[in-house]
Amino acid sequence: MKHETIETNAAWLIVLVFIVISIGGLAEIVPLYFIDDTVEDVKVDGIETVRPYSPLEVRGRDIYMREGCYLCHSQMIRPFRDEALRYGHYSLAAESKFDHPFQWGSKRTGPDLARVGKKYSNQWHVEHLTAPRSVVKESIMPNYPWLLKTDLEYKDIAERMKALKMVGVPYSETKAEYEANVKRFGKDVAKFLDVNQAENNLMAQALANNYDGNKSNITEMDALVAYLQVLGTMVDFSKFEDGYFSTFR
């Protein structure tokens, strides 16, 4: 094909430019799907400790994305000394394997949140999300007062979980899938991965933990705090030898 043919034919030019640019991306990304060490093996006593989110956490994560938290907060602790000292153990690929899409973020206007779970009390999160400057004077985070006032929409939770299942998150719909989850994650976790029980499980978790301090209804605050409190808590690093996760690189 002559160069002039390509330059004078817009459609051809678009197709060929697309192919040439794709090569870079394909060469860098595709092999990672096939290399064994990409996603770390995080099993304690044969049970996978990184698990899919519970129904309430799924909704919390939706709100996290809706409010655009990822624009200012990353969820990716890089393997550097300063980050290790401030935020804790570097993030594992395994820790975001059930995230669709992942929330690594690309800019830290606020601190990294990859291990914010259990660091602060629920009450602190509620106060901080409602009015950040009531607890952190120098904060430039916006107020999110409506989270506490808005009832959580969760009638479609089962549908949301089915959608996540389509992209590979192992929520269970059949008995066989449930049994597989019991083997993989243990019984307690498998129970709330059951799509058929999604709504009950969501209500039960919200009631039992009462994240927003108000038992009378389930608000968006309940869901968001439930999600924040689980971030980075699934892997108990004391169960693994120092340097174990380096052997995957």
Place this chain on the structure above:
Amino acid sequence: MSTDSNSKVQGSKGSKQAVQTTGHAWDGDIQEFNNPLPTWWVWAFYATIVFAVIYWVLYPAWPIGRDYTKGVMNDIEYTDASGKTVTRHWNTRSLLDKEMVQAKAEQKKYLDQLAAASIEEIAKDDEKSNFAYSMAKVLFADNCAACHQPGGAGVVGSYPNLADDDWLWGGSFKDIKTTITNGRNGYMPSFKAALSSEKIDDVAEYVLSLSKHKTDAAKTARGKAIFNGQEGGCYYCHTKAGTGMVSMGSANLTDSIWTLADVPSADTLEAKKAAVKQVIMNGVNRKMPVWKERLTDTQIKILAFYVHQLGGGK
């Protein structure tokens, strides 16, 4: 117009008029020069290609099936905490492991001293306390300041003040360390259902009288009876004298320090009483997180030392 600018370019580079064109012609007469790249640029380009090939050999680079090339002559070697020599091909995680081990080794002299010393010994020794102070200051800012505020003054109504000498769960080194290690769960039941609003009013009146506020005598007497009787049962935790119990984390009501009801900032007795009533009606349920899973023993120890010296350690 285009002819004009063309002739201008050609005019200013008179000697280069001999440069060939690409042979393309658009709109009849628009042509494109085909200048060769500067030689230095071409060689720099070749150099980057050579660099890439060397880089592929030295560092992890090419995927091969389920594995990848690890590179040569790039070993990271260090001695880990258990004295074992670790050798790994170059990767950022092992680089971090090595850096952390080296940093610990540099701080070892001090860290070992801190690990071995009791908090009392740290406080007495200048060198140890200086090191502990600067380390704990950063830890406090990262982990504690979000609730207790950068200076430890807390937030009235939510988070206790650590800079005064009033302690809910005890202000000795040991108490502070226990608090940080295991967290705390401050609880007081809600009396909304148990007591009528008149009775809650009376109790609030009595509570304020404990800290020397001028209150109504009749109401205060009724409130005292509820406070110290089975009806309110307040004395179980706050004691009959109202001084509270460290083992329960119950507040001392006889001093002028308030952690929940914002009495000091209220101007009138009515406003002060409203603040106290709010607490009696709603109860208290506040949690301090557990820190033993996030911080090491030594870190907790020096944090206890830091909190103790903020102002009111006992």
